[in-house]
Amino acid sequence: MVAGPNWRGQKPDGIRALYRSTSDFALAGYRTQLFNAEDMPNVVKIQSGYKVQPLSKYLGKPAPPPALKVDFPAIDKETLKTRFFDYLDFALQFAPPGPEEKAIRAQLARIGVGSGKTFDFKDLSPEHKAEVLLGMKAGEAKVDHYLSTETKTINGWKISSFFGDRKFFAGDWLLRAAGAKAGIYGNDAVEATYPMARTDAKGNALDGSKNNYTITFAEGLYPPVNAFWSVTMYDGKTQLLIKNPIDRYLINSPMLSELRKNEDGSLTLYIQRDSPGSDKEANWLPAPDGPIYLVMRLYWPKTEPPSVLPPGSGSWKPPGIVVAD
Numbered sequence: 001m002v003a004g005p006n007w008r009g010q011k012p013d014g015i016r017a018l019y020r021s022t023s024d025f026a027l028a029g030y031r032t033q034l035f036n037a038e039d040m041p042n043v044v045k046i047q048s049g050y051k052v053q054p055l056s057k058y059l060g061k062p063a064p065p066p067a068l069k070v071d072f073p074a075i076d077k078e079t080l081k082t083r084f085f086d087y088l089d090f091a092l093q094f095a096p097p098g099p100e101e102k103a104i105r106a107q108l109a110r111i112g113v114g115s116g117k118t119f120d121f122k123d124l125s126p127e128h129k130a131e132v133l134l135g136m137k138a139g140e141a142k143v144d145h146y147l148s149t150e151t152k153t154i155n156g157w158k159i160s161s162f163f164g165d166r167k168f169f170a171g172d173w174l175l176r177a178a179g180a181k182a183g184i185y186g187n188d189a190v191e192a193t194y195p196m197a198r199t200d201a202k203g204n205a206l207d208g209s210k211n212n213y214t215i216t217f218a219e220g221l222y223p224p225v226n227a228f229w230s231v232t233m234y235d236g237k238t239q240l241l242i243k244n245p246i247d248r249y250l251i252n253s254p255m256l257s258e259l260r261k262n263e264d265g266s267l268t269l270y271i272q273r274d275s276p277g278s279d280k281e282a283n284w285l286p287a288p289d290g291p292i293y294l295v296m297r298l299y300w301p302k303t304e305p306p307s308v309l310p311p312g313s314g315s316w317k318p319p320g321i322v323v324a325d
Contacts, residue, residue, distance in 0.1 A: 001015045001017070001018045001019065001055065002018075002019045002020075002021055002026055002028070003018060003019070003020055003021065004020075004021050004023070004024050004026075005020065005021065005022055005023065005024070005095070005096045006024070006096070009055075012055070012058070012059060022095060022096075022098065022166055023091075023094050023095035024094040024095070025094060027185065028052070029185060030047070030050060031299070032046055032047055033227055033228060033299075034254060035254055036254055036257075072090075073086065073087060073090055075087060081133075081136075082121050082129075082133070083121050084136060085111070085113050085119050085121065085132065086119055086120060086121055088108070088113055088119075089112070089113045089114065089117060089118065089119040092105075092108075092113065092114050092115065093115065097115075098166055100166070100170060100171035101171070104171075104173060111132075139177075142174065143174065143177045143178050143181055144181075146174055146175075146177075146178045147178050147181065147182055150178070151312070152311070152312030152313065153203075154195075154312070154317050154318060155201045155317060155318055155319060155320035155321075156197050156199045156200050156201045156202075156203065156320050156321050157195035157196065157197045157296065157318045157320075157321075158195065158196050158197065159193070159194075159195045159196075159308070159311050159312045159318075160311055160312055161188065161189040161193075161310075161311040161312075162175065162178055162179030162182055162183070162186060163179050163186035163187055163188050163189070164188040165188075168188065182196065183196070183295070189301075189309060189310070189311045190300075190301070190303075190309070191299070191300065192297055192298060192299045192300070192301070193297075193298045193301050193308045193309065193311055194295055194296065194297055194298070195295075195296040195298075195308075195318045196293070196294070196295050196296075197293075197294040197295075197296075197321055198236060198291070198292070198293055198294075199321075200213060200320065200321045200322060200323060201320025201321055201322055204323075205291065206236065206271075206291065206292035206293075206294070206321065207236075207290060207291055207292065208271075208272065208273040208287035208288050208289055208290060208291075208292050209273070209289045209290050211272075211323045211324070212270070212271070212272035212273075212276070212323070212324040213270075213271035213272065213287075213292075213321050213322060213323060213324055214268050214269065214270055214271065214321075214322050214324050215231070215268070215269045215271060215319055215320075215321050215322070216262075216266050216267065216268045216269075216319055216322075217266060217267045217268075217269075217319055218266050218319070219261075219264060219265030219266050219267075220265075221306075221316075221319075222253065222256075222267075223253075223296065223298045223301075223308065223316070223318070224298075224301065224302040224306050224307055224308065224316050225253070225298050225299055225300055225301050225302060226299075226300040226301070226302055227299035227300040228252060228253045228254060228299050229252060229253050229296065229297060229298050229299065230250045230251065230252035230253070230296070230297045231250060231251050231252070231269065231285065231294060231295075231296050231297075232249060232250040232294070232295050232296075232297065233249060233250065233271070233285050233286065233287060233288075233292070233293075233294060234292075234293040234294070234295065235288045235290070235291070235292075235293065236288065236290060236291025236292050236293045237290065237291055239293055242286060242287065242288045244286035245275075245286070246281070246284070246286065248284070248285065248286060250285070251269055251283070251285050258282055259282055259283050260279075260280070260282050260283055267283070268283060269283050269284075269285055270283050270284045270285065270324070271285050271287050271292070271294070271321065272284070272286075272287050272324070273286065273287050273288070273289050294321070296318060
C-alpha cells in the first residue's frame with residue numbers, strides 16, 4: 001500500500017507493507033524480467049496480473065470525494081530557465097516539509113517560495129531577476145562539479161549511489177540534485193547500481209565522431225547480478241537514445257547466447273558509429289556521431305564477492321572502454 005503524507009488511517013489487514021510517499025504525487029515503475037523472446041508470453045501473463053486500485057475499492061467501501069483538479073502550469077526547456085522557482089513554489093504545496101527541510105524552506109520563504117507564498121519571476125525587479133538567474137547558473141555548475149568530482153572513477157566508469165529515500169538523502173540537497181540530473185527515478189544501490197561513463201579508460205572524452213571503442217569482459221567476469229545487467233548507449237549531448245540502422249540501444253545479459261565470444265571465452269562489445277563488419281555486428285552497440293554517454297545497469301547486484309557493492313569500492317570492477325585499433 002502507498003499512502004500520501006497526509007493520510008492518517010491504519011494499515012488494513014491483508015496489506016503486507018505500507019510505503020509513505022513524501023508528496024501527494026507518487027510514481028511507480030514496474031520492471032519485469034524478460035529472459036528471451038520465447039519468454040514473452042510469461043511476461044505478458046505476469047504483467048496482466050498487475051493492478052492498481054484505490055484503498056476504498058480494495059476494502060469494498062464507497063469511494064471518498066474525488067480530489068480537486070490540479071491546474072498544473074505549462075513547462076518547457078525555455079520557460080524553465082527563468083521560471084524554475086515559479087514551478088518549485090507550485091510543487092512545494094504538495095510536499096509537506098520534513099524535519100530536515102526546516103532550514104532550506106526558511107531560506108526559500110525569504111524569496112517568496114513555499115507554503116502561503118507566491119513567487120512570480122516576472123514581478124521581480126531587473127536586479128532581482130539578474131540575481132536569480134546568476135544563482136541558478138551557479139547552482140547548476142555546482143551540481144555538475146559534484147557529478148564530476150564526488151564519484152569514484154574506475155576504468156573510466158563513475159560509480160556512486162545517488163538514489164534512495166528521505167533517510168538516505170538526510171537533507172543533502174546537492175546529492176539529491178546530482179541524482180536527479182544523472183538519472184532521475186533511479187533505484188537505490190541494492191536494487192540496482194549504475195556505472196556511468198563519458199570517458200575512456202585513460203580519461204579521454206568518448207566521441208563517436210573521432211574514435212571507435214571496445215569493452216571486453218573477461219570470461220566469467222560479467223557484471224555479478226542476481227537479475228540481469230545491461231549496457232545502454234545515449235547521446236552525450238541530450239542523454240537520449242540514438243536512432244540507428246539496427247534499432248539496437250543496449251546490449252544485455254539476455255542477449256549473451258546471441259553474442260560472439262572471443263577464442264579465450266571473453267566477450268568484446270564494439271562501441272562505434274558505423275558497423276564493425278558482419279562478423280562483429282552481433283556485438284555492435286551503435287554510437288552517435290559525437291559525444292557518447294554509456295550507462296551500465298546492474299539489477300539486484302550480488303552482495304557476495306565479486307560484487308559491485310558497496311558502490312565505488314566493491315571487488316568487481318567494470319572493464320575499461322578502450323580506443324579500438
